[in-house]
Structures are given as structure tokens and as C-alpha cells.
Amino acid sequence: MNIKRRDFLKVVAGSSLLLASGDVAFARTAKKLPPSAVGILYDATVCIGCKACQNACKQYNEMPAEHTAPEQIWDDPVDLSGKTLNIIKAYKNGTGATKDAEINGYSFVKRHCMHCIDPSCVSACPVTALDKKSDNGVVTYNKNACIGCRYCQIACPYNIPRFEWDDPFPQIRKCQLCDHRYKEGKFSACCEFCPTGASIFGKVIDLLAEAKKRLTLKPGDYYHYPVAHVTSRETSYRPVSIYLNHVYGEKEGGGTQYLLLSGVPFAKLGLPVLSEDSAANRSETLQHTLYYGLIAPITFLGGLMYAVYRNTRKEHEDKGDKL
Amino acid sequence: MRIDQESIEHDNIAGLSRRDFVKFCSTLAVGMGLPVGMGAQIAEAVTVQKRPPVLWLSAQECTGCTETLLRTSHPTLEKLILELISLEYHETLLVGAGRQAEDWREKSMKENKGKYILVVDGSIPTKDNGIYCKIGGKTALALLGEMAADAAAVIAIGSCASWGGVPSADPNPTGATPAHEVLKSRGIKTPVVNIPGCPPNPYNFLSTVLYFVTFKKLPELDDQSRPKFAYGRLIHENCERRPHFDAGRFAIQFGDEGHRKGYCLYKLGCKGPETFANCPIQLFNDVGSGAWPVGTGHPCFGCSEKGVGFTLPLHSPARPKYVTPPSIFPGIEAHKSGGASIAAAAVVAGLAGAALGAGAVTVKKLGEKEEGRKGTEE
Numbered sequence: 001m002n003i004k005r006r007d008f009l010k011v012v013a014g015s016s017l018l019l020a021s022g023d024v025a026f027a028r029t030a031k032k033l034p035p036s037a038v039g040i041l042y043d044a045t046v047c048i049g050c051k052a053c054q055n056a057c058k059q060y061n062e063m064p065a066e067h068t069a070p071e072q073i074w075d076d077p078v079d080l081s082g083k084t085l086n087i088i089k090a091y092k093n094g095t096g097a098t099k100d101a102e103i104n105g106y107s108f109v110k111r112h113c114m115h116c117i118d119p120s121c122v123s124a125c126p127v128t129a130l131d132k133k134s135d136n137g138v139v140t141y142n143k144n145a146c147i148g149c150r151y152c153q154i155a156c157p158y159n160i161p162r163f164e165w166d167d168p169f170p171q172i173r174k175c176q177l178c179d180h181r182y183k184e185g186k187f188s189a190c191c192e193f194c195p196t197g198a199s200i201f202g203k204v205i206d207l208l209a210e211a212k213k214r215l216t217l218k219p220g221d222y223y224h225y226p227v228a229h230v231t232s233r234e235t236s237y238r239p240v241s242i243y244l245n246h247v248y249g250e251k252e253g254g255g256t257q258y259l260l261l262s263g264v265p266f267a268k269l270g271l272p273v274l275s276e277d278s279a280a281n282r283s284e285t286l287q288h289t290l291y292y293g294l295i296a297p298i299t300f301l302g303g304l305m306y307a308v309y310r311n312t313r314k315e316h317e318d319k320g321d322k323l
Numbered sequence: 324m325r326i327d328q329e330s331i332e333h334d335n336i337a338g339l340s341r342r343d344f345v346k347f348c349s350t351l352a353v354g355m356g357l358p359v360g361m362g363a364q365i366a367e368a369v370t371v372q373k374r375p376p377v378l379w380l381s382a383q384e385c386t387g388c389t390e391t392l393l394r395t396s397h398p399t400l401e402k403l404i405l406e407l408i409s410l411e412y413h414e415t416l417l418v419g420a421g422r423q424a425e426d427w428r429e430k431s432m433k434e435n436k437g438k439y440i441l442v443v444d445g446s447i448p449t450k451d452n453g454i455y456c457k458i459g460g461k462t463a464l465a466l467l468g469e470m471a472a473d474a475a476a477v478i479a480i481g482s483c484a485s486w487g488g489v490p491s492a493d494p495n496p497t498g499a500t501p502a503h504e505v506l507k508s509r510g511i512k513t514p515v516v517n518i519p520g521c522p523p524n525p526y527n528f529l530s531t532v533l534y535f536v537t538f539k540k541l542p543e544l545d546d547q548s549r550p551k552f553a554y555g556r557l558i559h560e561n562c563e564r565r566p567h568f569d570a571g572r573f574a575i576q577f578g579d580e581g582h583r584k585g586y587c588l589y590k591l592g593c594k595g596p597e598t599f600a601n602c603p604i605q606l607f608n609d610v611g612s613g614a615w616p617v618g619t620g621h622p623c624f625g626c627s628e629k630g631v632g633f634t635l636p637l638h639s640p641a642r643p644k645y646v647t648p649p650s651i652f653p654g655i656e657a658h659k660s661g662g663a664s665i666a667a668a669a670v671v672a673g674l675a676g677a678a679l680g681a682g683a684v685t686v687k688k689l690g691e692k693e694e695g696r697k698g699t700e701e
Contacts, residue, residue, distance in 0.1 A: 090652035
């Protein structure tokens, strides 16, 4: 290999130019909501904290009970875990007297996988064990592909995927939106068994429309809240609470298929404040730019080789070697 | 609705007015989860048809199951056995005795072959060829064999007949065996219904008999051959003290404040969370609410559940069958998940050790091969 210094510099300059312009050329476009995406709308103001969803989730996903209290008689997880895919948590402030009030109030929140439109876990998974279905958008997990690297746990901004630390053959556990029940004509168990309509299942477009509609309602007026499914004819007729004018999950991290409404700021309910751009989009854009056509690595390697060549040429010539 | 002409003329069935009788049948129908209209069909079945013959065989028992039937008020026992069913043979209630009773039993079995219902109460001793229980010179084992073979159905009433009960408690000196196991070991295919309990609720028995008479088939049974309408749910699921359990309010000692306030009896050893029966909704003795063990302040003993009653210590805490969440809530803050369990760590360490060992052996063998080759070359 015989490169003149001048030619080498030319190549370097050329590829730098390419790289500089690359930000636009190689940017990955933000993922869009799949056409028939399904999801859940959780309305914290309607939730009464009965935990029927938590119970149904365990039953229909065949998850074991988890004991944290010394009595060992309740299924009482304190957080999501390798045994718990869905949990009702409570926010309490001051006297805790008023429901859905930030000061001196309380609120429930249901936590499980958000089923992001552009999921970080899927982006981070090196073996596509975590995958987003192209039709209904459910983020699924394939235990046979998983290598147990737990990158998904670090990548998820909501801290959802959990590892079975107490199992010699561990899996990642997270909500898969009861994907296995659709073929029986059923849907997510947490929604099916919710008695008040706090959790409703349906197409994300319908759920978002329903959520937006609720934000326009006047507090104190009565409204027919659909129960179990957004298109359900069974409703619970109850007064409207004061909503925070925000649908969590509409835009957070590029949007999610699990949407939430609440009277208490979402940050207080443990939901992170995220930008509208998804982390997966940012990191993939950066990485794909750096490694596009392997130009940058080749350039870098070329530079290294040239430096080595220059520094060792004299030595080789002394020995009489021909390069 | 078609009721026998004769009974309409009498307008009096089982000592009740026709109206009350249909009401009674409807109550039974509802108890079994059947539509209310079924009451008329049951009424027709027990009045139009010939009264169904029932033979009752008592083995190792305490007569508690007969006693429980005496406590029924709709209908009372005499109405049941004289007007609803035809009780052909029952050791406690027979008018005749000795040879006379046994002759009648044989005659009835021959006449009603394949049509009668055989009720068994008490467990069957099988040790030493069943010599520990004999009736008229025959062992209960032999009697059950010959009576069950010609029966339309066998109803095992009480825990003893259903799964062994008291006589089968450790060390089980007589080899007490439930009826269905005896039939199975003898290859008798007659269907068996188990109505466990010590004693069982008489209405569960009555409902099963009338269901069979009406529909000519047995009610839906679970994996232990118990009718689902009565044994489909845990006592814990229908218990009036359940809210106290969920909220974590327990009686700790008999007579303490929690006990007097009606708190949950779990910590006193209540076996409700692992016992299937309808006691909290069916209640006993027709005297209104609270008339069942837990209602009176005593923990459930699990008398109807195999492996619980007469097996576990009375005041030991139960192992809840369906574990559900309590009424307390975790806070918002995320909790760190625990580290690897000892078992998991041990398995992984073991695998790693095995891999290391295998690697070392392989390397050593490779080395040996290399040396061997060198040796031959030289």
C-alpha cells in the first residue's frame, strides 16, 4: 500500500465533509403509531384502588404471588418485579383527605409497560428478543432469543422491564398487553376486570379521542365512563373530577400506547418528564451517523495506519525490509 | 307447568300447599344456580314420577350426616323420606330391624336395579378384609361393592365417605378408605358424587338428589367429584369477615378486642383460605345470618377439605389457595429489586465451575495430544 500524504489528507477531508452533512442525510425518522395499534387508557380520577386489575393480571399471565410482609399471606409487591407485571401504587400528601388533589390529597396510579411507539428497549436489545409488533404495536418479549444482557432495563426510561433475579433460568418480565388473549376474542385482563372503567382497552386513536374528550368536560358534571373497553356500552355514570390538562403518553418519549389522565402532576405519580423525541431515535441517529457505510471507522483506521506507517518507515528501511 | 292431577286435587304436596312446594323447589333451584323457573320442573319431577328409591349405607360414621338431615326445615326429614324420596334402607331410620331389614334391602335392590340412588356415609375399612365394620354379618366393603354395582349413582355424604374423614386420620388403624376409591379399586363404574363436610350442609345433599331426579344426570362436578354449585368457591371468598383480612385486622386471641369486634380469624387458625364450601352463603339450621362456625367466632376447621380437616393442627395458620393483594398500597418511589437468590447463585456458580473444569480437562488433553505427536515425530 502506497499512499501519498496528500492523497490521504484528501480522503480524510472528503469523509469529514460527508460526516458533517450526515446529520440530515442519515437521521432516522421518528417511528409512527402502527395503523391498528391497541393500548390502554388509565384515568386515575376514576380508579378506586381495588386492585382487581393487579389480581386479574397475575391470574391471566400465570404469575406467582409475591410476599414482602412477614405474614406471607398476601400478594403484596412493593414495585414491579419478575413476579409482578402490573401494580397499583398510591400517592399521598399531607392529610391525604381529597382524592386527586396534589396538596393534602391522594391518587392511585397503575404502572406497567407503556408500549412506546418508539421503544428504547427494542432499540437497545441486541438480539431482538424485545420486539414491537408491526400491526398492533405491542412490545413483546421472546424468552428463547433473550441472552440476559439486561440492556432493556437500562434503556427503558420508565424502569419497566424486570429481571428474575431469583430464578436460575431467568427471563425479563414485563407487561405484554395480554397479547395471548386476543385470539380468544379477549383483551387485557386488567381492563376486562376493572369495575369502574379506570382502565379501558381499545385502539390508541379511540383512546386518545376519549382522553381529549374527558379534558373538555366540566368538573362536577356527570359523564358516562365506558367500562373495560372504549367501545363498551356498559358505562359507569359518575361526576367528572378536575383533570390536569395533559394526556400523559400522547407525546412523552415519542408517544406511548398506554395513556394516562390524572388530577395530580404525573411527576408526582412517578412518571418521568420526557421530551417529545424518543431516546431510541436520538441514539440510533447518532450511532447510524457515526457508522454510516463504515466511512468514519475506515477513515479513523486509515489515519491510524498512516501514523503507524510514518513512524515505523525509518525502522523498516534501516533493516532493509520492503513494505 | 304440568303437575300431577292427583296432587293438584290434594293441593298438598309434602305437607305444604302446592304454592309453597313450588317455592321450596325454586329455592333449591336457585341454590344450585339454576333459573328460578326450574323450580316448577323439579316439583313436577318429584310429584309426577315414582318417588326415587334411595338406599343409605352407613359404614364407619358417627350418624352426624343423618343428624344434619334432621335439621332441615324445608322440607323436614319426614317429608323428605316419606313423600319426596322413597327411603328403602337406612340403618338409623328403618322401622324394621335385623333379618327383616336386610331382606328388604335385597328385595329393593332387585326391584330397583340400576335405578336407585345409593347414599354412603362413613368411610370403608379395608384393612384385614374390612372386618372392622360389619352389618348383618357382611363387611361394609362387601356391602358397598354389591350395592354400588346396581346403583344409578352413588352419593358419598360427609367427609368420611368423600375422602376418609376422622377414621382415616393418622395412623388410620382400620385402613379407612373413601367410597370412590373402593369403587375404583373394584372396577365399579357407577358415577360418584362427593358431598364432603363434617357434617355437610343438608341442602347441598338435597339439591344434588333432586337435581339427579329431575334431570336424570349429576350436577356439574369438580376434579374431586364435588358439585360445583356448592364447592366451587373457597370459604374465604364469600366470608363476611373478608374485608378485615384484606385490611390486615385480625383477632389474635379468643376474647381479645379484635375477636369481640368481629375481626378476621386467620391468625387463630381459620382454614377458610384453603377450604372449598358454601358455608358462608348457605349457612346452617335456617336461623338466619351468622349461623356458621366463622359467624359464631370460631375459625373454620376445614372439615370438608381433604388434607386440611383432621389433618392439619386446628390453630395452625392456613396456606391461602388464591393469594390476593391486601388493602395497603406501595408508595410511588421505585424500590430496588433484590439480588440473586442463593439457589440461583448456586446453580450459576455450579455451571460456571463445571465449565471451568471441562475447559481445564480439554486443555490438558490437547497438551497430551501435542506431546504424543511430538514423541512419534522424534
